[in-house]
Amino acid sequence: MNVSVIGFGGIPIQGASFEEADRIFAKALEKGITFFDSARAYTDSEEKMGRALAGARERIYIASKALSRTAPKLAAEIETSLRNLRTDTIDLYQLHSVGSTPELERVLAPGGAYDALVEARAAGKIRWLGLTGHSREVILAAIGTGRFDTVQFPFNPIETEWEETVIPAAKKAGVGTICMKPFAGGAIRSHALALRYELTRGMDVVIPGMDAIAQVEENASVGKRLIPPSEAELVELRAVKVQWGEKFCRRCGYCMPCPNGLNIPFLFLIDGYYTRYELRDWALARLAALEKKFADCAACGECLKKCPYGLAIPDMMKDASKRVI
Numbered sequence: 550m551n552v553s554v555i556g557f558g559g560i561p562i563q564g565a566s567f568e569e570a571d572r573i574f575a576k577a578l579e580k581g582i583t584f585f586d587s588a589r590a591y592t593d594s595e596e597k598m599g600r601a602l603a604g605a606r607e608r609i610y611i612a613s614k615a616l617s618r619t620a621p622k623l624a625a626e627i628e629t630s631l632r633n634l635r636t637d638t639i640d641l642y643q644l645h646s647v648g649s650t651p652e653l654e655r656v657l658a659p660g661g662a663y664d665a666l667v668e669a670r671a672a673g674k675i676r677w678l679g680l681t682g683h684s685r686e687v688i689l690a691a692i693g694t695g696r697f698d699t700v701q702f703p704f705n706p707i708e709t710e711w712e713e714t715v716i717p718a719a720k721k722a723g724v725g726t727i728c729m730k731p732f733a734g735g736a737i738r739s740h741a742l743a744l745r746y747e748l749t750r751g752m753d754v755v756i757p758g759m760d761a762i763a764q765v766e767e768n769a770s771v772g773k774r775l776i777p778p779s780e781a782e783l784v785e786l787r788a789v790k791v792q793w794g795e796k797f798c799r800r801c802g803y804c805m806p807c808p809n810g811l812n813i814p815f816l817f818l819i820d821g822y823y824t825r826y827e828l829r830d831w832a833l834a835r836l837a838a839l840e841k842k843f844a845d846c847a848a849c850g851e852c853l854k855k856c857p858y859g860l861a862i863p864d865m866m867k868d869a870s871k872r873v874i
């Protein structure tokens with residue numbers, strides 16, 4: 550794949566109407582964006598991409614992903630993605646959010662979701678195979694298998710840990726790196742600077758989520774002339790990292806399991822969407838489906854020993870319970 554360094558992340562477009570989405574995607578094409586990433590889990594995101602991008606199919610790359618972990622289920626997801634995206638071939642299909650080493654082993658075992666990727670590629674329904682996740686161990690292991698063409702993970706001026714081992718390993722193995730959460734879920738305000746940081750530190754393509762024409766214009770302009778951050782800009786970014794460092798959940802899952810049944814990283818994801826994105830209904834719907842919510846944290850402190858980033862998890866749960874539910 551030879552893609553524009555600025556790609557299009559397909560989460561926020563869920564909040565736009567189909568007509569607005571048409572205009573936003575048209576602007577992305579006009580500005581030279583050629584990589585579009587969606588997911589089965591992003592409600593109507595695939596459909597909006599399929600409708601708006603059908604006329605440009607030959608000159609762009611489309612990626613999607615699904616959470617299914619068995620071959621038959623993933624095969625069915627691929628069929629749905631093909632229909633939604635109005636195409637005969639999806640360029641990149643990814644195993645979405647593989648969260649632990651046992652889960653990676655499960656998808657790679659006979660009958661696991663990876664088998665469906667291989668079959669779909671043999672049938673010409675997809676072209677390249679990828680994996681996405683938040684755990685450095687899992688992404689590193691996935692690179693090490695030699696069975697994935699790309700890996701997608703959150704890298705930004707707050708979540709810099711990936712520079713230590715994962716990015717160099719991907720480079721060495723020739724595996725493409727796709728940067729999700731380039732603005733750390735809304736925590737970073739200097740968008741152009743963050744994108745320059747990520748792209749000049751080894752990421753092949755960044756996929757900021759976009760739901761407005763102005764965002765497309767701002768993000769796409771970064772790809773025209775890539776300049777590494779200056780010393781003064783790095784100081785600014787380090788200050789952002791310090792500001793958020795101890796209250797920013799990386800969704801690595803090291804704190805799990807919670808003895809009281811809370812899905813800690815998912816709850817913090819919901820809180821992030823509620824407070825930093827304008828996807829409040831989405832967040833509240835996800836929260837309503839959970840049995841254990843922020844207020845169910847018993848402050849037992851078990852998770853505190855396990856979070857490598859020193860997050861004050863019970864305090865954060867308490868704060869979120871006041872903000873959200």
Ligand code: SF4
Pocket residue numbers: 806807808809810811813845846847848849850851852853862863866
């Ligand atoms: S402090 Fe709260 S979130 Fe952490 S393990 Fe205990 S109950 Fe779970």
Ligand code: SF4
Pocket residue numbers: 797798799800801802803804805813814817855856857858860862
């Ligand atoms: S709370 Fe800490 S350990 Fe748990 S997912 Fe977030 S960053 Fe990882």
